[in-house]
Amino acid sequence: KAGVTQTPRYLIKTRGQQVTLSCSPISGHRSVSWYQQTPGQGLQFLFEYFSETQRNKGNFPGRFSGRQFSNSRSEMNVSTLELGDSALYLCASRPGSLSYNEQFFGPGTRLTVL
Amino acid sequence: QQQVKQSPQSLIVQKGGISIINCAYENTAFDYFPWYQQFPGKGPALLIAIRPDVSEKKEGRFTISFNKSAKQFSLHIMDSQPGDSATYFCAASIHNNDMRFGAGTRLTVKP
Secondary structure, eight states, rough: OOOOEEESSSEEETTTTEEEEEEOOOOTOOOOEEEEETTTTEEEEEEEEEETTEEEOSSSTTTEEEETTTTHHHHHHEOOOOOOGOEEEEEEEESSSSOOOOOOOOOOOOEEEO | OOOOEEEEEEEEETTSEEEEEEEEETTTTBBBBEEEEOOOTTTOOEEEOOTOOOSEEEETTTEEEETTTTEEEEEEEOOGGGOEEEEEEEEEEEEEEEEEEEEOEEEEEOO
16 A cells, blocks of 8 residues: 655745645545654644544644545645644545544655745 | 643654653543654654543553543653654544644654
8 A cells, every 4th residue: 555645845935935735545535634844843744634624623823724625635734834833744644534543644745934 | 722732852762762752632532642753754643542531552662551530641661773764743622623733853863
């Protein structure tokens, strides 16, 4: 089974721009979660989508948004980029049918904001 | 907003030694406590997880010890190997939702 894939792997943007990151979950997984990883703040939960609906949301501003498609693929959008948005963005998928299913992480998208 | 405190930040252990990483949490509603291992350039991977109804769980060389009354849990890596060198994260969540991670421990195992 193929793992979680994220595209692109690396991205450079400038302040004020917007960016869209993509995540393809493991086949059959219906839940996709997004995380931001930075040296200062560590791993922080952004949001989770299940069956095209946002199921949980972390404490991030509205500039961070996401969506999930009927094939479970998910996109994350960040508008009006700030320098502090530079981070590794990770997505993780799990079947979603049971609370304690293991979640599998992708390799991440490294976003640099200049 | 950190709800999971992890220590130490970094750890150096000799090959064959025991690596111990500690975590403390605040929210008593947490009911799922996983540990993740992350290598450079990779996403975190689940190592082992525990629920608060047991005090210890062992999988191979990896053991989680859980102290519900103290709101603490720890990871023990027995017979540490150079291949174990990675960053380890503890985490806590309610029903595996809205996972809260510790700050991470960079483990180096010297040959």
